[in-house]
Amino acid sequence: MSNELVLLVDDEQNIIDLNKMYLEQAGYRTVTAMDGLTALDVVASHNPDLIVLDLMLPELDGWEVCKRIRAESDVPIIMLTANNEDIDKIVGLELGADDYMTKPFNPRELIARMKAIFRRMDPKRDLPNDIAPLELSNIMIDPARRVVTVDGEPIDLRTKEFDLLFTLIENKGIVLSREKLLEIVWGFDFAGETRTVDVHIAHLRHKLEASHANIETVWGVGYKIV
Numbered sequence: 001m002s003n004e005l006v007l008l009v010d011d012e013q014n015i016i017d018l019n020k021m022y023l024e025q026a027g028y029r030t031v032t033a034m035d036g037l038t039a040l041d042v043v044a045s046h047n048p049d050l051i052v053l054d055l056m057l058p059e060l061d062g063w064e065v066c067k068r069i070r071a072e073s074d075v076p077i078i079m080l081t082a083n084n085e086d087i088d089k090i091v092g093l094e095l096g097a098d099d100y101m102t103k104p105f106n107p108r109e110l111i112a113r114m115k116a117i118f119r120r121m122d123p124k125r126d127l128p129n130d131i132a133p134l135e136l137s138n139i140m141i142d143p144a145r146r147v148v149t150v151d152g153e154p155i156d157l158r159t160k161e162f163d164l165l166f167t168l169i170e171n172k173g174i175v176l177s178r179e180k181l182l183e184i185v186w187g188f189d190f191a192g193e194t195r196t197v198d199v200h201i202a203h204l205r206h207k208l209e210a211s212h213a214n215i216e217t218v219w220g221v222g223y224k225i226v
Contacts, residue, residue, distance in 0.1 A: 011035065031048065082103045138151045
């Protein structure tokens with residue numbers, strides 16, 4: 001059974017109650033907040049292992065809450081919204097959300113997404129210590145220490161950015177589809193919106209500007225690193 005503490009942030013009590021019931025039945029502990037300011041207070045006082053964050057909140061909206069949390073913490077965030085517009089998804093992911101779900105959704109799907117995130121965070125599932133560091137041009141990636149350097153200088157990557165870069169370099173020159181990258185890096189099959197991969201690729205390109213490697217877009221297929 002799981003024992004992670006999950007913060008549920010939503011201004012609709014019925015949604016909080018429903019998700020709380022499902023999560024606690026699945027073995028998770030929960031704390032709740034119904035506005036953005038309270039959410040920040042709960043994060044500071046309870047240090048949750050994951051946050052399910054609605055975008056449309058009183059006091060502070062979800063975008064601002066996410067931005068402030070990301071300034072101090074790498075805690076996983078799943079964003080929720082009733083708006084299915086791509087621009088909302090892009091903005092949310094650029095602020096550092098780990099996943100994105102559109103209301104209405106099945107709480108079982110939420111739990112599946114959470115489990116996928118926790119699997120990716122679980123040190124027991126980290127890359128084996130006997131995997132040798134990989135090099136591509138002036139990039140070195142050490143999976144045992146989870147360190148990436150460019151010309152010997154460390155690059156600060158978030159968990160999924162590291163895993164995404166490792167996957168690309170491990171398959172250098174091979175085109176990987178967005179769906180395949182979601183399966184490998186995020187740990188679940190996702191047949192719908194794939195903007196998550198695009199946004200994380202954009203982050204990697206920015207952080208690896210000093211490298212001589214290039215993450216190429218193969219239109220209609222996916223990405224490869226050369």
